[in-house]
Structure formats: C-alpha cells, structure tokens
C-alpha cells in the first residue's frame with residue numbers, strides 16, 4: 334500500500350473532533366465557527382502538502398498540485414466537510430482527507446502527474462442549515478442563483494446571503510465560483526456508503542454506478558387553531574391530522590415502487606400544543622428514486638392527494654420544490670479505470686447505486702464523475718455511531734490513488 338493509512342486515520346480523527354457534540358457526534362453547519370475551524374485544519378494539511386490554496390466566492394476550499402502540463406484540465410478530488418446536526422465523522426470528511434492523502438503520497442513518492450490535481454471541500458453539501466443543499470458544487474456548475482441565496486433562510490430567519498456577508502463572503506460574486514467543463518478532466522469522490530450493501534456482502538469498497546435523483550418538496554398546510562376540548566371533531570380544520578394522512582399516503586406510494594424512498598424527517602407545527610388544535614404545519618418530503626420519470630410521476634400523485642385531502646377538510650395548502658436533482662450516472666470511462674485499479678489491488682469490483690445524494694451528482698453536469706464507496710458499519714450514517722474501519726478507508730484511498738495514476 335502506498336498511501337499512509339496511519340496519517341490518513343489521524344487526520345480523520347482530528348477533523349472529527351472539530352464540532353464534536355456531547356452525544357459523540359459532530360455538528361459542523363455551513364458558515365459556522367465549527368466549519369471555519371475545520372477549514373483552518375484542512376488549510377494546515379494543504380500547506381504541509383505544498384498545495385496552492387484557494388477559496389472561491391461560495392466558500393469552496395481548493396488545494397492545487399500542479400501537473401507536468403500546466404494548462405491541462407484538472408483531476409478534481411472532493412467532497413464536503415459540513416455535517417448534519419449530531420452526524421458522523423466520516424460523511425464527507427473521508428473524501429476530502431483521502432484526496433489530501435493522495436497528493437501527500439504523490440509528494441512522498443516524488444511523482445508529478447501529467448494533469449494538475451485539485452482537492453476541494455464543497456460548501457454546504459447537506460442542506461441542513463438552509464433546507465437547500467449542495468450549495469458549493471451548485472455554484473461551481475452555475476446552478477445557484479443570487480435569488481436563492483437571498484430567499485433561503487435558516488431557523489433563525491437569517492438568509493444564506495446574510496450569513497455569507499457576516500462571514501466575509503460577497504454573495505453577488507458567486508458567479509466567480511463557476512467553472513467550465515473544459516477545466517475539469519474528471520471529478521472523483523470517495524464516500525462512505527451510508528448503506529448496508531457492502532457490509533452484507535462482506536466487501537470493503539465498491540464502485541458507484543449511479544446516484545439516485547432527489548426532490549425536496551415543502552408542504553405547508555394552514556387550518557384553524559382551536560381549543561382541544563371545546564371544538565367538535567366535525568367542525569375542525571386540523572392541519573396536523575391532514576398532514577398525518579399525507580405522510581401515510583406518501584409511505585404507501587413508496588412501498589408500491591421498487592426504488593423509491595420517501596421521508597418526512599422534520600415536521601414543523603406552529604401554534605400547536607397538548608390541548609391546542611394546531612394552526613399550521615410544514616413538512617419537507619425527501620423523495621428519491623433512480624428514475625427521473627418516476628420522481629415526476631410520484632410528485633404528481635402526491636400533489637393530487639394533497640389537493641383531495643385539503644378540499645375535503647377545507648384546509649389551505651402550499652407546495653414548494655426546495656431542491657431537485659435528476660439521477661446521475663457515473664462515467665463508464667472512469668468506472669473502467671476503477672475496475673482496472675480494483676484488479677491491480679485484488680479487490681473484486683462491486684458496482685452499486687447510491688441512494689444518498691452527493692456533490693458528484695451536481696458535478697456530473699460539467700465533468701465525468703466517479704465515486705468509490707467504503708463499507709459502513711450497519712449502514713448507519715447521519716448519526717454519532719456512523720463508522721468505517723481504518724483498513725477500509727485506507728483501501729478505498731489506495732484504490733482512488735491507483736485510479737488517479739491510471740487516468741494519466
């Protein structure tokens with residue numbers, strides 16, 4: 334093995350301590366002190382690896398290692414270092430640190446690749462703070478609008494634009510973050526699987542064939558608040574009861590499909606209480622499928638059902654799409670090189686789909702993408718008990734290292 338697994342693991346554990354929570358997880362929301370401290374740590378590592386450091390207008394942090402050919406398109410290796418609330422220390426971080434380990438190993442080996450290599454930590458992949466994610470990679474492909482930065486806000490009511498300004502960024506310059514397809518030869522991302530396929534088949538690493546599409550559908554219901562004791566059932570306009578029907582309907586729709594998952598992970602009840610009929614309720618439905626047509630068909634079914642329920646119960650509703658990404662396929666050219674590298678390392682190439690979203694799906698709009706998955710203990714992620722072994726992370730990084738050399 335050429336990469337230094339101890340060094341990589343030590344970096345992972347140190348980064349994992351930045352934003353540590355009492356429950357043993359990590360919280361590093363975008364544009365917070367925790368994220369700033371994590372970036373400072375990354376910049377220290379990038380400096381040690383002689384990378385030219387650059388942070389763009391959206392806060393994407395790059396480290397660049399020149400190639401033999403100065404103006405050739407770059408091989409970009411990236412992921413994210415923001416996390417969900419009380420999440421795990423591997424989601425995103427493993428991919429960024431694997432990239433840094435690879436350029437460090439090239440330096441140790443005295444290798445200069447033909448193509449320049451850049452490591453990138455994208456801003457706000459998770460979308461936890463502003464309910465719209467992959468902000469950094471979307472700015473890179475030109476999919477992020479100033480209007481979105483001004484209208485999406487966090488739980489305190491601060492918009493992305495306000496928070497950016499507070500942190501020294503100028504939201505009006507996000508166009509400068511955009512990169513063209515001609516600048517990027519390939520985008521590669523190592524990530525924990527966050528599922529159980531590899532563990533069930535006792536395989537340490539896998540090659541991602543494609544990434545499921547995603548729609549975040551915000552449903553707001555407005556009814557009539559009232560006293561729980563004095564309002565007869567027949568006279569109620571209870572948005573919470575209506576939302577319960579809608580959530581159960583969505584579950585039923587997903588169960589009838591093969592590759593659809595629908596989650597109502599956060600419900601916001603305004604003016605509710607033990608003895609109060611709520612006034613209004615919001616839920617953001619997370620809908621995913623490997624087929625773009627299915628996503629559209631399912632969204633239509635849900636919209637029709639919401640209309641039916643709300644007409645019956647005299648409830649007002651509003652539906653807003655907060656985020657939508659079409660399913661994306663990984664590049665056969667890169668996956669072929671991943672397979673060659675697997676054979677070189679005596680790893681049985683295992684291809685699998687990603688149910689989780691990744692910056693790679695956004696980058697597929699301007700580059701050939703490839704992803705490596707690393708086995709995840711019990712498939713748990715977005716939780717303090719998220720775990721991957723030192724050996725598997727190292728093997729995935731070695732596989733990525735060999736693939737980078739293969740792409741020459």
Ligand code: HGY
Pocket residue numbers: 458459466688689690691
């Ligand atoms: O939500 C996701 O799939 C990813 O973890 N951001």
Ligand code: MN
Pocket residue numbers: 413424425458524690691
């Ligand atoms: Mn992730």
Ligand code: MN
Pocket residue numbers: 417424459715
């Ligand atoms: Mn995640």
